[in-house]
Amino acid sequence: MNTFSINQRSASGCTILDLHGELDAHTASELETELQDLIARERLKIVVNFNRLEYIASAGLGVFMAYIEDVRNEGGDIKLTNMNKKVYNVFDLLGFPALYDILDDESEAIKKFSNT
Amino acid sequence: MGTNSTYRKTISASTKNLSDIRDFVAGHAETHGFSGRQIADIRLAVDEAITNIIKHAYKGDDNHSIEITIDFNNERICIELQDTGSSFDFNDFPEPNIQEKIKQRKRGGMGVYLIHSLMDDVTYGRQNQSNKMKMCKYRT
Numbered sequence: 001m002n003t004f005s006i007n008q009r010s011a012s013g014c015t016i017l018d019l020h021g022e023l024d025a026h027t028a029s030e031l032e033t034e035l036q037d038l039i040a041r042e043r044l045k046i047v048v049n050f051n052r053l054e055y056i057a058s059a060g061l062g063v064f065m066a067y068i069e070d071v072r073n074e075g076g077d078i079k080l081t082n083m084n085k086k087v088y089n090v091f092d093l094l095g096f097p098a099l100y101d102i103l104d105d106e107s108e109a110i111k112k113f114s115n116t
Numbered sequence: 117m118g119t120n121s122t123y124r125k126t127i128s129a130s131t132k133n134l135s136d137i138r139d140f141v142a143g144h145a146e147t148h149g150f151s152g153r154q155i156a157d158i159r160l161a162v163d164e165a166i167t168n169i170i171k172h173a174y175k176g177d178d179n180h181s182i183e184i185t186i187d188f189n190n191e192r193i194c195i196e197l198q199d200t201g202s203s204f205d206f207n208d209f210p211e212p213n214i215q216e217k218i219k220q221r222k223r224g225g226m227g228v229y230l231i232h233s234l235m236d237d238v239t240y241g242r243q244n245q246s247n248k249m250k251m252c253k254y255r256t
Contacts, residue, residue: 022138025167026131055138057163058230062223069218086156093233094226095214 006034012110014045019053023060031063035078039067044076047109051082056090064100077101079109121148123186129170129199130178138163141186141195148188150255157234158193158253164227165197165249173201173247192236194252203242 004027007018015038023031038046048064050056068078079101083091091102103109123144127133138159145155166182174180183198209228217223232238235251242248 022135024131024134024163025170026134055159057134057160057167058224058226059167061226065214065218065223066221069221089156090160090230093230094212099215099218 004030006030008034012114014047014110014113015043016047016049016106018049018051021053022055023053024055024057025059028059028063031060032066035063035067039070039074042074044071044074045113046071046076046078047106047113048078048080049082049106050080050084050087051106053087054084056087058090058094061091061094061096064096068100077113079103079112081106081109120190121188124184126181126183128178129174129180129182129201131167131170134163134166137166137184140184144186144188145193148193150193150253154253154255158195161231161234161251161253162195162197164230165195165251168204168227169197169199169201169247172204173199175201190255192252192254194250196248196250198246198248200246203247207240 004021004023007020009016009018017034019031021027038044064078071078081103082105083102088102091097096102101109101112125137125140127137141162142155142159145158150158169182170176180199180201185196187194187196209232212226212229217225231251236254237252238249240247240249
């Protein structure tokens with residue numbers, strides 16, 4: 001049984017999404033809804049914490065691809081943090097590290113946002 | 117554990133079955149001694165292939181089914197996926213230009229490239245109105 005959930009927190013003006021479980025073509029729509037909602041509410045300093053995400057497929061990466069441009073055009077960003085090695089490897093295979101801010105820890109992302 | 121073994125499973129073409137199939141394939145690969153890194157690659161390749169069948173061959177219609185066969189020998193694991201949907205070009209797999217896709221707010225087109233990156237041999241063909249995709253990974 002596939003389990004995926006998202007918790008939302010705020011810290012220092014940033015919105016943090018904690019991802020849990022497995023993100024695939026079945027569960028990606030939940031993340032998409034969450035991001036669309038944040039963009040609609042102009043909450044554009046977005047940190048996605050992958051600490052408890054165990055698995056990601058390209059459908060999950062696709063969600064980040066669909067919205068990053070809109071968020072950046074409005075002065076925000078989607079920063080990705082705390083990935084385990086397996087999850088990072090998928091982003092790396094597709095060349096995401098050159099295009100996205102992928103950081104070891106959530107605190108670095110918050111710090112970067114507070115400097116902007 | 118015997119080294120020549122075959123396992124088979126048929127699922128309906130719904131994304132809700134993805135995690136069960138990932139676990140089915142990963143469980144057998146683990147029993148047959150594949151490493152954690154190899155199992156992660158196999159898990160993702162199978163997921164991407166089945167997602168493509170669901171979305172492109174069957175266009176989201178979950179009244180269809182997909183047959184999965186896993187075959188082990190001393191040297192490798194092979195996973196064969198069979199569907200009766202429209203054919204899909206698994207042999208064309210340029211490295212996706214993510215930057216361009218982001219600009220155009222496009223997604224997708226990454227699965228086939230990933231499958232070829234993660235597995236050692238990938239073949240795809242159509243016969244008697246069904247598509248067969250076979251992907252293998254060697255133990256070393």
